[in-house]
Structure formats: structure tokens, C-alpha cells
Amino acid sequence: MCYLLTAAREFVLADGAPASADGLPPLEDPRFGVAGQGRSRALRRVWLDTFDWRLFRAGLTMEHQSGRGTAELLLTGRDGEIAAAHQAPGRLRWPCLIDDLPAGPLREHLTPVAGVRALLPVARATSVLTERRGVNADDKTIAMLTIDRMTAAGPGRGPFAVRVAVRPLRGYQAEAGKLADVLAAAPGVGPAAVSAFEQALAAAGRKPGDYSSKIDVHLSDAMPATLAMVTVLVRLFDTARANVDGTVRDIDTEFLHDLRIAVRRTRSVLKMAGSVLPDSMVSRYRPEFKWLGDLTTPTRDLDVYLLGYAAMTTSLVAGTPAELAPFREHLARQRAAAQRQLARGLRSARFAALTRRWPAELGQLGRSPGRRPATGKFAARRIAAAHGRALRCGSAIDPGSPPESLHELRKRCKELRYLLEVFASLHDPAEQWRAVNELKALQDCLGEFQDTEVQQAELRAFATQMMADRSAPAETLLAMGEIAARLAVRQRAARGEFAGRFAEFASPRGQARFGALTGAAS
């Protein structure tokens, strides 16, 4: 019997619908019958997704079902078909990183979707399930009928209408489809408009996809620029705040990443578009967000190292992964210390004051934003200015320029990128995409150049520390040296690539892409 790998058709039974002792309406068709003793079992159900809904966006639903002595993880696709299932008798604790799930097809399926993100409970319910067999005239089982009486956790907990799922057995899809048609025609039976997951989610007051790190605000050309900036800053603050708890609890590395990006975007908005905000506000909050940004840096830098560690070890030629292991332990210790420092900062009175005052002041300003300038013109001017600065900065770079000049250009490009993202809703999506793509290619090259330089410097600092505390044998330092050499090679390659990338960005075609966004202002 292999019904788990096939899609189910689901129905709901209206209250008071005629039902036989097994809880199902009578099937008025001699070709089919219902058999089995209808043993019931209670299940705890937890639906899981990453914080940024990666499974939902990929059309997947993940459920952890556990009952007396049994536990199972189920991964279903868009059409309700089970993509992978895993018996999980051991106790699973949520949140859980994908790497910590039991090995098997389910984990293989999830790894490319969820990546480094942890799975978190998004909805919970309990169900009393009764299984019956749908049989044909030969008394052969053709489908499993599951009667589900569910109560969800949360304010709108139910109980909900009884659900009946008809799950065909392998090789009996057509016959089971006819059985489902017969059931659908029975009085008091209707199609299930939403899945059990959607019901449980609604009961918990959640909506799928209710978090995104994108600046998805809708601005208009005529909107006062002050109001537009307040809207953006409120959105960025919401994103930052949404990630604080996950960062403090250290659920996965992307909470900190999203928090940090929101803070960096906030700082860029204050710097690049702060002219439409009160001076006093900008001068008070720029140092606060700088402090917050700096607070996140050490942990994130170490995360980058640790996330890239596996790739680092596979690139070793002379050294071995085992020789590098003390370096990983050193990184892990450093990260644990940095994380404690970060968590302390995020629990501090200074951070609490920032999260209290900042939205209040933004709210106040949003209620009386003034009229001018209009957002369309303001955005075009700011983007054109940032674009011009990036062009001037890059044009001054020649093969003899020091690394600092490329670092400077990287900063200018980041500012331009953030402005493009902030004002994205004003632009034609295709034009926006072309401009961002052009810029992104240059940023990737600059990022590779700077990241490899910083990592080489950090590697030297780590080696010095490890020698000082005598935690590194000579072979570990040699392996680290090999990694440093590889970083240097990558940096040189990025430096060699730079001129071509910048020439493309600064070409008439590249400039035209930005001109299309900024219109007269450019």
C-alpha cells in the first residue's frame, strides 16, 4: 500500500449532514464501499517554515505529526502530493536547522529550499484521525479515507468542520477519483476550500508570507518626500524589530543578517535622503544606528567565515580538513563570545530606548510631513547624485590605485543600491531590474575584492591570537596560510576583473539604464 505518495482530494462535512456510524455519509453507489474498523488516533500537528517562508514560497508545506509512539515529518507539494516523508521516532525540537533533521530524502529535498535557515513552528493543531478503506466491488482497497476532526491552537481555534481526505492507492487513481466523486455528491459534503494548514495558520492569526526583508512599500511620485522617507524608515524598523528575537536566541544566522541589512539601509536613508527629515532627528539617530550596526559586525563576520568553512576546507590542496579543525573551534569560540556581546547589546537600555523613541518620532513626523519636495523628483535627484558620485569615484581608479579607493567605490555603490531599493516602487520594474543588475555585477566584483582582503587580514589576526593562546599546532597555521594564499589569488582575480566591470557600468548603455530611472534629473 503506497497511498502516501499520491495527492488527496479533501472535503468538509456540513454540521448535521447524514452520516453512518463511521462518520461518513452513506455512499449511494454499488461499485464502492467503505471498510475497516475505523480506529481513531489523536495527533499533535505542527506546521513548519522558515522565518521568511521559504517553503511556502517554493510551494511546499512541512508538517510534523506526532501521536502515541509515532512521529512523522511530511513534506507536501503544491497539489497536496507528498514530496517526502520521514518517520521521526526521536524527539525533534523546534526551531531546528536543516542539518539537524534526520538524514534522508526529506532533508535532501529541504536543503536547497531552506538553506541555512531554521524551521520554526508557524501553526499548531490537534487532530483526531479515523482511517477507513475505500473499496471497490472486489473488496480491494482503492483509497484511504481519513476523517479529520481538528482543533487549532490560537484565537480562532475551532473546532472546524470535519474534513475527509480521499487518498488514492497506487495504481487506483482513476477508481479512487470516481469514489471521491460519489462522496462529493453525498448530501452535506462540500469541497474543502482551504487546507488544514491554512485553517491552522488563520487560527494562529498568521498569513503565509507575512515576513519579507524586502522594502515592499508603495510610494508615489506626488507623495511628500518626507512622508515617503518616514514610510520607508518605518518599514525598515519593522524588519529590524522582527529579527531581534531570532538574533538574541541565535536561531539561525539570517536573523542577524536581515537585522543588519535593515540597519544599514536605515543608515543609508538617513545619510542620502536625510535632507527631508528634521536635522535634529538625523543628527540624533545616525550615531545610534551606527552603534547598532557596529554591534552586529563581529558576529556577522564570524558567521560568514563559519558558513564558508566547508567550502574553505574542500579548497585545501596541501593541508587537510582535520588540520584546519582547531581553526574552526577557534572561530566557534570567538563567535560564541561575539554572540553574547551582541545579545547583551540588544537587551541593553540603549537599544530599548532606540526601539521606543525611533518609531514614536517617525509616527509623529508622518502625521505632519509637509508637502515639498515631491517624492518622484526627490528620488530622481538623489539617485542621479549617487550615480554621479559612483561614476566619479570609479573613474578616478587606475591600476595603481590603492585598495582603499576600491573600498570607497564599494560604499558609493552600496548607497546607490539602497536608494534604488528604497524608491523601487516608483520605477518601471523592467528598467529597475536592468539598472540593479548592472550595478550588482560591479558590486559583486568590488565585494569579492574587499571581502577577500578583509578575510586575509582577519586570518592573520586569528593566527596571531591562536598562537598567543597556544591553540594552534603548526599544521593548522600552515593550512590557514594556504587559505590566505587562495584568498590572495581570488583578490587579484577580482582586481583584474574590475576595469571591465566598471567600464560596462560607466558605458553610455550603462548610464542610459540609470537615465531611464532618473529622467530629467540625470
Added chain:
Amino acid sequence: MKVLATYNIKGGVGKTSTAVNLSYLAAMDGYRVLLWDLDPQAAASFLFRVRPKVKGGGKALIAGKRPIDDAIKATDFDGLDLLPADFTYRNLDLHLDSERKSATRLRGLLAPLRREYDVVVLDCPPSISLLSENVLHAADLLLVPLIPTTLSVRTLDQVTDFIAGFDGRRPGVLAFFSMIDRRKRLHREIVGELPAERNDVAAAMIPALSVIERMSVQRAPVTASAPRSQAARCYRELWQEACARVGLRPARPRTGSSPS
């Protein structure tokens, strides 16, 4: 994936009963099992209440025009699927003969099922033919039921001689006494003597029991319908010996695989 085949040149020796019960026990042990009913008499399909019909018949399957996957039916037992018989299987020899590498075609057809199944059991028709040769080439272990009679023992010699002539890969052989009637002197003598003469005879034996005959009335493996019966115990012993021969470790046992 391990391929087991119940095979004997003679008919009516307990091949289907063995295939059905061992398939069920394998599924109960947590393996993903496919039973292929290769016998046009379709007894295994009947026992699992599956209609003996394959779209396009045996010809389409052998020619690869219809994927084996499409013809598989779930039984009423968790982890146990069936590839049903079809009356056109009586011509399988002809269809195999028209294929390239005609003696190993069956093995090639089974190869794509490797990801989906841990154990495949072939229930073969009684004969010595191109189909039998295919089965011998595909199987890791041949389970040869023997009624303890002189003629039956002679067929075991014929099978082992035939396999000895293979180049390269050869299946293991595990013969076992089937339908033993202890009231018969000849049965008692052969059961007592043959295991001492050969090392491919199992210690497990299946007596002639009415509960096994009644499988066709119950339409379920005796190991499922009467799990505490002597017959079920004997099949379990045989399954354990078969596991040891092919290196199958007991997987995670299933619970509640009864259809009701």
C-alpha cells in the same frame, strides 16, 4: 535492492504461497517491497485482490513501451506493491526472444526500480524457458520449494546444474521443503537425508497445512490473516534464512499493516 525469486520447474509446489508470504513479511520488516506475479495463472494477483491486467500486456512491458512503474498496483498492505499478472504473460518467452540481450532483459527492466524498492520478489511460472533464464539472471536468491519426492529433488539438480553453466553472475539457491506430509514415509526419509547431502537446503520447512490452502478463500497471506499459526511461523523462519543469505538486515518493523 535485493531480488528474490520463487522458482521450480514443477508446478503446484508452493511457489506462489511462498512469494506472497515472504513479500508480506519483508514489508512487515519495513522494507519497500514489489511482488511481480509473472505467472499467467495470476494466483498471487488473485490473493491480493488485484485484477490480473496490464495495459499493453507483457509485450509492452518487455519492449519498454510501457514503464513498469505505470503497471504497479498497491496492495492493501503498507509497503507492499504488486505488479500484476496478465494472461499475455503466457507469451513472455516470445517477447523476450525478440529483444536484444534476451536472457538479461528482465534484470534491465528491474534496474530503474532500485530507488523505489528494497526487495523485489518474482513469482515465476513453472517451466524451464527463456523467462526462467531471465529470472535466474535477475535474482540474487532463488527460493526453490521442494515437495519431498524423488522427482522433485531431481528438478533441484536440474536447476543447480543449469545455473552452474552461467558465466559471471549467478544467483544463490535456497531450496526448502514444502507441502511436507509427515504421514508419508518417503517425505520423512527425504527430509531427513537431503539436508545432509546438500548445503543449499534451508532448515525452515513448510508443512502441508489447510490454513495455507485457505489463503485463496481469505485472499490474504497467511502471515497476515493468521500470524500466530504454525504456517506463519514456518514462513517467518524461511524469511529469516533468506534474509541471512542475501544480507538483508531486519529494517524498522511496521505496525498495523492489516487491511482492516
